[in-house]
Amino acid sequence: MDVRFAATSRPGAPRDLIEWVKAAEDLGYDRIGIADSPALYREAWVSVTQVALNTNKVPFGPWVTNPVTRHPVVTASAAAAVDELAPGRVCIGIGSGNSGVYNAGRKASSIAALREYILALRALLEEGEAVYQGRPARLNWAKMRIPIYMAAHAERSLQLAGEVADGVVIGTGTTPEVVKGSLEALADGARSVGRDPSDIDVWWSVPFNLHTSDQKGLDLQGGPAREANYLARFTLEGKFIPERYKEGIKMLATAYDLTTHGRPTAEQLVRYDGLAQEFGVRDYLLERFGGISGSPDECIEKLKRNAELGVTQYSINLPDSHRPARLRRMQELVIQWL
Numbered sequence: 001m002d003v004r005f006a007a008t009s010r011p012g013a014p015r016d017l018i019e020w021v022k023a024a025e026d027l028g029y030d031r032i033g034i035a036d037s038p039a040l041y042r043e044a045w046v047s048v049t050q051v052a053l054n055t056n057k058v059p060f061g062p063w064v065t066n067p068v069t070r071h072p073v074v075t076a077s078a079a080a081a082v083d084e085l086a087p088g089r090v091c092i093g094i095g096s097g098n099s100g101v102y103n104a105g106r107k108a109s110s111i112a113a114l115r116e117y118i119l120a121l122r123a124l125l126e127e128g129e130a131v132y133q134g135r136p137a138r139l140n141w142a143k144m145r146i147p148i149y150m151a152a153h154a155e156r157s158l159q160l161a162g163e164v165a166d167g168v169v170i171g172t173g174t175t176p177e178v179v180k181g182s183l184e185a186l187a188d189g190a191r192s193v194g195r196d197p198s199d200i201d202v203w204w205s206v207p208f209n210l211h212t213s214d215q216k217g218l219d220l221q222g223g224p225a226r227e228a229n230y231l232a233r234f235t236l237e238g239k240f241i242p243e244r245y246k247e248g249i250k251m252l253a254t255a256y257d258l259t260t261h262g263r264p265t266a267e268q269l270v271r272y273d274g275l276a277q278e279f280g281v282r283d284y285l286l287e288r289f290g291g292i293s294g295s296p297d298e299c300i301e302k303l304k305r306n307a308e309l310g311v312t313q314y315s316i317n318l319p320d321s322h323r324p325a326r327l328r329r330m331q332e333l334v335i336q337w338l
Contacts, residue, residue: 001303001304001307001312001338002312003303003307003312003313003314003335003338004030004031004312004313004314005029005030005031005208005313005314005316005330005335006029006030006031006032006033006063006203006313006314006315006316007020007021007024007029007031007032007033007316007318007323007327008032008033008034008035008063008205008315008316008317008318009033009034009035009317009318009319009320009323010034010035010037010040010041010262010263010320011034011035011041011042011043011044011046011047012041012042012320013042014042014050016323017042017047017050017051018050018054019323019324020318020323020324020327021050021051021054021055021058021060022054022055023323023324023327023328024058024327025055025056025057025058027327027328027331028331028335029058029327029331030058030059030313031058031059031060031091031203031315032051032055032058032059032060032063033060033061033062033063033064033093033315034047034048034051034060034061034062034063035062035063035064035262036062036064036065036066036100037098037099037100037103037261037262038069038100038103038104039099039100039103039104039259040099040100040103040259040260040261040262040263041262044062044065045062045078045082048060048061048062048078048082048090049082049085051086052082052085052086052089052090053085055086055089057089058089059089059090059091060086060089060090060091061079061090061091061092061093061149062092062093063093063149063169063315064093064094064095064149064150064151064169065092065093065094065095065100066094066095066096066097066098066100066101066108066109067094067096067097067109067113067114067116067117067118068097068100068101068104068106068107068108068109069097069100069101069104069106071132071137072117072120072121072124072130072132072137073124073137073138073139075092075094075121076121076124076125076139076142077139077141077142079092079125079146080125080139080141080142080144080146081142083142083144083146090146091146091147091148091149091166091167092121092146092147092148092149093148093149093150093151093169094114094117094118094121094148094149094150094151095114095150095151095152095169096108096109096110096111096114096151096157096233097109098229098230098233098258098261099258099259099261099262102258103258103259108233108234111156111157111160114150114157114160115160115163115164116132116133117132118148118150118164118165119164120132120137121148122148122164124137124138124139125139125142125143125144125145125146126143126144126145127143128140128142128143147166147167147201148164148165148166148167149165149166149167149168149169149201149203150164150165150167150168150169151168151169151171151205152168152169152170152171152172152182152186153170153171153172153230153231153233153239154172154234154235154238154239155181155185155238155239155240156238158170158172158182158185158186158189159185159186159188159189159192160189161186161189161200162185162186162187162188162189162190162191162192162193162195162197162200163189163190163192163193163195165200166200166201167200167201167202167203168186168200168201168202168203169203169204169205169315170182170186170202170203170204170205171204171205171230172239172240173227173240173288173289174204174206174288174289174291174306174309174311175287175288176309177240178240178288179306179309179310179311180309181240182240183197183202183310186200186202201313202313203313203314203315204311204313204314204315205315205317206289206291206292206314206315206316206317207221207289207290207291207292207293207316207317208291208292208293208299208314208316208317208318208330209291209292209293209294210293210294210295210296210299210326210329210330210333210334211293211294211295221262221263221264221317221319222256222261222262222264222268222269222272223269223272223273223276223285223286224252224272224273224276224281224282224285224286224289225252225253225255225256225272225275225276226256226261226272227285227288227289228249228250228252228253228256228276228281228285229253229256229258231249231253232249232250232252232253232254233253236249236250242284245280245281245284247279248279248280248281249279249281249285251275251279252272252275252276252279252281255271255272255275256272262320263320291314291317292314292316292334296333296334296337299333299334300334300337300338303334303338304338316330
């Protein structure tokens with residue numbers, strides 16, 4: 001079974017970052033992603049540069065940045081500069097913006113603005129100039145093609161990714177009906193502009209938690225409440241949610257604290273889990289967004305089942321603690337047995 005894994009996490013202290021990205025490359029992970037939320041984590045492009053200087057072959061990049069806090073000239077120049085350190089290995093992941101936008105006092109980007117940003121970014125890198133928000137923008141010193149990936153959590157964003165992105169990071173979950181709907185939306189977008197959907201590099205953003213306990217909901221990054229936050233942004237429509245769960249998801253999302261996104265406290269984790277139960281959405285969200293969780297045998301079975309649905313590339317969201325050990329444990333107990 002041909003299954004690939006990207007290791008993604010928040011940029012922390014330089015020594016910690018270097019340790020886990022080296023481990024990821026040495027263990028054979030297929031890609032490295034660095035989160036971009038400057039108010040909460042270290043600066044993404046500084047951290048991406050550290051990845052370039054401390055790895056030799058693995059592709060990497062911000063996973064993902066946003067079109068709100070970084071002008072496309074800034075993003076294009078940063079990516080081109082890092083590409084000089086690691087030619088052909090850099091990619092740019094872009095989403096509408098979540099904690100990185102909220103904690104800068106701004107609002108997430110609309111679909112139209114995200115489209116304009118991606119097109120301007122590509123034109124700057126490949127042609128050296130673009131029109132962005134009605135004004136000329138230039139990148140005079142570099143011309144190159146750097147793959148642009150787009151994070152997508154709904155039908156409209158999946159369609160946009162199909163139209164304009166080289167790849168997509170899908171965060172809609174991995175239940176059969178959601179996978180089917182997500183891939184159809186992506187394909188619809190691609191075909192609308194004459195693209196072959198198979199040309200798009202598709203990754204699925206999931207947690208990967210090896211454990212033997214019954215506390216599957218208390219993952220270290222926010223669990224159901226984190227996913228409710230993504231689902232409730234903008235609108236609940238077009239996100240493959242059964243009607244009976246919409247109100248509970250909306251209520252859970254309002255309780256999620258974006259000032260601790262990706263690094264909730266122990267008290268918050270317990271509170272989120274309790275609220276998910278109270279609002280009647282815990283089991284639904286755990287099933288849909290549980291990712292690859294459970295014992296090694298359970299994880300292997302889920303990976304095999306997902307492969308039958310067309311899910312074969314995983315962007316693993318790593319908690320901050322013990323990242324090299326987590327990567328090694330996943331490789332030794334699950335990945336090498338596929």
